[in-house]
Amino acid sequence: MTPSAQALRKNNSAGRLIPALFIPEGRFFWFDLLPEEPSPWYKKYIKGIEDMVVTQRDISHAADLLGLSGGIVCLHSSLKSFGRVEGGAGTVVAGLLDKGTTIIVPTFYYGAIVCPPPEKRIVQNGTDYSSLPAPGEAAPYEPTPDIIDKSMGAIPAFVLKTEECVRGDHPVNSLSAIGPKAKEIIECQKPLDVYAPFRKLYDREDAFLVLAGVDLRRATAIHFSEQLAGRRLFRAWAEISGGMIQETEVGSCSEGFNKLKVFTDPIERSMYVGESLWRVFPFRKFIDVVAGAIKENQAITHCDDENCLRCNDAVSGGPVI
Numbered sequence: 032m033t034p035s036a037q038a039l040r041k042n043n044s045a046g047r048l049i050p051a052l053f054i055p056e057g058r059f060f061w062f063d064l065l066p067e068e069p070s071p072w073y074k075k076y077i078k079g080i081e082d083m084v085v086t087q088r089d090i091s092h093a094a095d096l097l098g099l100s101g102g103i104v105c106l107h108s109s110l111k112s113f114g115r116v117e118g119g120a121g122t123v124v125a126g127l128l129d130k131g132t133t134i135i136v137p138t139f140y141y142g143a144i145v146c147p148p149p150e151k152r153i154v155q156n157g158t159d160y161s162s163l164p165a166p167g168e169a170a171p172y173e174p175t176p177d178i179i180d181k182s183m184g185a186i187p188a189f190v191l192k193t194e195e196c197v198r199g200d201h202p203v204n205s206l207s208a209i210g211p212k213a214k215e216i217i218e219c220q221k222p223l224d225v226y227a228p229f230r231k232l233y234d235r236e237d238a239f240l241v242l243a244g245v246d247l248r249r250a251t252a253i254h255f256s257e258q259l260a261g262r263r264l265f266r267a268w269a270e271i272s273g274g275m276i277q278e279t280e281v282g283s284c285s286e287g288f289n290k291l292k293v294f295t296d297p298i299e300r301s302m303y304v305g306e307s308l309w310r311v312f313p314f315r316k317f318i319d320v321v322a323g324a325i326k327e328n329q330a331i332t333h334c335d336d337e338n339c340l341r342c343n344d345a346v347s348g349g350p351v352i
Contacts, residue, residue, distance in 0.1 A: 248289060266278055
């Protein structure tokens with residue numbers, strides 16, 4: 032039997048759990064805030080969803096409940112976080128597309144990065160140039176579906192292989208999209224304007240950042256907040272087809288981004304879909320909140336490594352160009 036919201040409150044009184052909605056089917060759990068340290072009772076109850084098989088209908092239902100239908104979803108995800116998914120990554124994508132959403136995913140590729148010529152080695156660029164391969168030693172970037180870093184995960188890889196996918200013009204940090212507004216959002220991305228699609232999302236009321244089974248360290252949009260907070264973006268050089276070397280803008284170290292959670296918690300809506308915790312943020316509000324936190328304390332994004340070159344240079348303002 033489904034426990035009541037009162038029971039959930041009682042058994043998690045020491046945590047931060049505030050149930051906002053409960054779906055009797057047992058498939059969805061939607062909370063304004065989730066407990067940092069769930070009680071043993073709560074853990075035992077949630078474990079009951081582990082044998083669930085997530086379907087396309089479940090994904091579509093979640094999109095409706097979270098207000099994502101018809102909107103633009105900047106999605107960072109872990110397919111494994113869902114547990115068992117009928118049909119795999121394609122089911123997640125189809126479930127969102129069925130609700131008229133446009134899905135934006137990161138389709139980064141790091142294999143083409145090379146050392147620039149001496150005259151291009153910018154100071155305070157978060158880069159140890161001696162560690163980079165020379166031109167001709169990297170795997171050149173080509174905008175083909177198989178050119179994507181494995182760390183991006185199964186869902187971005189699936190999106191990239193669809194015929195409808197629109198991929199941004201960036202050999203290192205491309206963004207890709209599928210859905211009604213894909214071309215409109217993505218076509219503005221260029222090697223030296225990496226976060227142009229985020230500027231477009233920032234101007235819309237129907238754009239959302241969704242973290243499905245991942246934390247703030249995967250939220251690429253935080254780099255856009257860094258830019259709005261006054262930091263200059265780092266530069267990287269990539270070898271593309273034909274042996275040409277292309278200068279690009281890229282982001283900073285993201286390992287310290289979870290320190291921003293205290294600022295983003297108040298604007299977060301959270302919900303379990305299968306075993307995957309979805310954290311949903313209005314895009315513009317998220318960008319503004321994070322940019323404000325960085326302006327107030329530049330060191331807040333620094334990771335735990337005090338010698339991290341990328342963090343130290345980002346906190347200092349970025350490359351001297």
